[in-house]
Amino acid sequence: MSHIRKNALALTAVAALLAACSNSRFVGNEEYGTDNQREMILRQTGGDPGASGLVVFGVDRSRQNQAAGGGGAGMTVNAFLWRATLDTLSFMPLASADPFGGVIITDWYTPPAAEGERFKATAYVTTRQLRSDGVRVQVFRQVNQRGAWVDAPTSAATNSELEDRVLARARELRSQSAGLR
Amino acid sequence: MRKILLGTTAVVSAVVGAAVMAPEASAQQAPTVRIGGSIQAYWGYIQQSGQQSDPGWSPTTPIGVPGANGGGAAAAPTGPTGAFGRLGKHDFVTIPQFSVIVTGKLANGITYGGNIDLTFNNQESRAVINRNVGVSRSAPAVDEAYVFIAHPRLGQIRFGDEDGVMGGLMNSGWITGFGTGGVFGVWENFQTRQNGNRTQTAPGGLGDNSKIVYMTPQFFGFDFGASYAPNFGSMGQHGCISDAVNTFCDRAYAFRGATDAAIPVRGGELAARRNEWQVAARWRGNLAGVGLAATAGYIGSGTALDMTLDNRQIRTLNGLDVWQVGVQASYMGFTAGAAYFRGNTNFFWGNTIRGSRPGEQLTAGLAYTAGPLTVGANFMSGLFEGNGPSTFDPTTGAVTRNATAGRARMRRWGMGVGANYTLAPGLSLIAEYVHHSIREQGTDQDVGRAGPQNRGYSNTFILGTRLAF
Structure with missing residues (x-):
């Protein structure tokens, strides 16, 4: 059996190397079988083994995740960042908002004090975590030249300023939420 | 500004209490220690062979007392002949468990943690001369206890x-996701030992040494695994006192009596298995809306050597040498699957004595889930080496096939039908029926009845509830 053993171990080593390459996906503990009675019962009855039980040390992240998700099923991006982005861009008309993909697209908007130019914004919420790099905003600008709207560059700081406003609002929402618990 | 976001959040969290600290603000997560557990309580009604001895029949072996193969010394009690035992047909069984679960995450993406599982009602008492020895059934025993470190690109080590x-x-x-697992479920807790019916050949029966x-990690639907254990012992370093090496030392690679330790002894935590290793390849995917999974794998091992009276080391046992394949599919609430294994093993996942036939087993099952209700059925059919196929002579060192070896073919089959109704996440009601049968020509499966009984059987009906938290 030694040659079979060597072959099997070699295959395992190759598999490990391949897995370390691209196209790999992390396999969570819940994807492995178990004969742990607690875990089997929770899996069978729809309970979450990672969120059940009593937390005696550390932070109960399962509750925070539920809170961050607003308790709603299907939310795939951080709820604080999502809500903050909506709030921040609410002065512009909304064209579309996809909470699953985390994309918010506004319609063209002309500020009252700047007739002759208009703005449109696209925002991407990219993470489930409340992270400072979890939101990206891109602003587009057009100016009216002889009755036709023509693309025009925006200030490089505009995008960053809007992102900072989103993050500030997310911080406020997070703080308010923390104070409730 | 971005630093202010994180810093301010941390400050606010510190003010309102650590419990509201936002871990999502940082990729790194401090470890969380969680205590959980489960309680299972069942009523069982059992009809099985060996429940009583025939009036006037004088058995040579008391009911429920193991022969030498079972690890105990068999001796019939003195007194009136026959009719010295009766078993009731129903019982309650309670199975508590505690788990301590630790999880954490490092900033570089590595997750880590560990589990400690304490089970009760886990130990099977050994019966020696009509007395139970060993630990109490209500004493705690560690089931799993391990540390894991996982990286998204490199995989996981436990x-x-x-x-x-x-x-x-x-x-x-x-397919065991209904009832308590059907023929692989808790019905075994209601059976008598040692010739009693049971299904030790589920994957978990291999032992968590x-x-x-x-x-x-998974790539293109495939993931792979390998495991190694130096011996059968749970926790390790079992019974290795300094001045004697015997069955109860899990590091002993040669000792007198190794042949008799082919199946687990001392509470199921010691046996002759050495250098156990396993490999597995699994594929999971989705074809036309049907969830599919398939696994192929191998279990191999060496064994401890027996010794002659003049201290020669003799290999008397086969190493584990078992291939297994399994497939399952799920669609619209239905899950169906089948698995088959064949190789050198007995029905305890124990080592067979040299010259024994390979063991093989086929299992199949079907389950259906509709809302809170899951119903299902499964069966197993196995063919294994029977009792006492060969004898080791410690004087000559020879392993000789017994004259009765032709009988040494044991057929075990069973089927289970069960349902569970989920009352709440973690809480369910259970109803289950399991039939199991053992047939072996020339071996008495019911010593309480007159004449050799080549068949032992059990019918078990279970009602109960279980709660996990």
Whole structure:
């Protein structure tokens, strides 16, 4: 059996190397079988083994995740960042908002004090975590030249300023939420 | 500004209490220690062979007392002949468990943690001369206890007492997600020993001895795993006193009596298995809306050597040498699967004595879930080496096939039908029926009845509830 053993171990080593390459996906503990009675019962009855039980040390992240998700099923991006982005861009008309993909697209908007130019914004919420790099905003600008709207560059700081406003609002929402618990 | 966001959040959190600290603000997560557990309580009604001795029949072996093969000394009590035992047909069984679960995450993406599982009602008492010895059934015993470290690109390592990759972690085709698991469920808790019916050949029956496990990430639907354990012992370093080496030392690679330790002894934590290793390849995917999973794997081992009276080391046992394949599919609430294994093993996942036939087993099952209700059925049919196929002579060192070896073919089959109704997450009601049968020509499966009984059987009906938290 030694040659079979060597072959099997070699295959395992190759598999490990391949897995370390691209196209790999992390396999969570819940994807492995178990004969742990607690875990089997929770899996069978729809309970979450990672969120059940009593937390005696550390932070109960399962509750925070539920809170961050607003308790709603299907939310795939951080709820604080999502809500903050909506709030921040609410002065512009909304064209579309996809909470699953985390994309918010506004319609063209002309500020009252700047007739002759208009703005449109696209925002991407990219993470489930409340992270400072979890939101990206891109602003587009057009100016009216002889009755036709023509693309025009925006200030490089505009995008960053809007992102900072989103993050500030997310911080406020997070703080308010923390104070409730 | 971005630093202010994080810093201010931390400050606010510190003010309102640590419990509201936002871990999502940082990729790194401090470890969380969680205590959980489960309680199972069942009523069982059992009809099985061996429940009583025939009036006037004088058995040579008391009911429920193991022969030498079972690890105990068999001796009939003195007194009136026959009719000295009666078993009731119903009982309650309670199975508590505690788990301590630790999880954490480092800033570089590595997750880590560990499990300690304390089970009660886990130990099977050994019966020796009509007395139960060993620990109480209500004493705690560690089931799993391991540390894991996982990286998204490199996979996961588990180190400690844990099941192997083919001993429960990556198997496919074993349909046990209904009732308590059907023919692989808790009905065994209601059976008498040692000739009693049971199904030790589920993946988890292989044992969670101290081992190291490596499992790869998944790529193109495939993931792989391998595990190694130096011996059968849970926790390790069992019974190795300094001045004697025997069955109860898990590091002994040669000792007198190793042949009799082919199946687990001392509470099921010691046996002759050495250098156990397992490999598994699993594929999971989705074709036309049907969820599919398939696993192929191998379980191999060496064994401890027996010794002659003049201290020669003799290999009397086969190493484990078992291939297993399994497939399962799920669609619209239905899950169906089948698994088959064949190789050198007995029905305890024990080593067979040299010259024994390979063991083989087929299992299949079907389950259906509709809302809170899950119903299902499964069966197993296995063919294994029977009792006493060969004898080791410690004087000559020879392993000789017994004259009665032709009988040494044991057929075990069973089927289970069950349902569970989920009242709340973690809480369910259970109803289940299991039939199991053992047939072996020339071996008495019911010593309480007159004449050799080649068949032992059990019908078990269970009602109960279980709660996990």
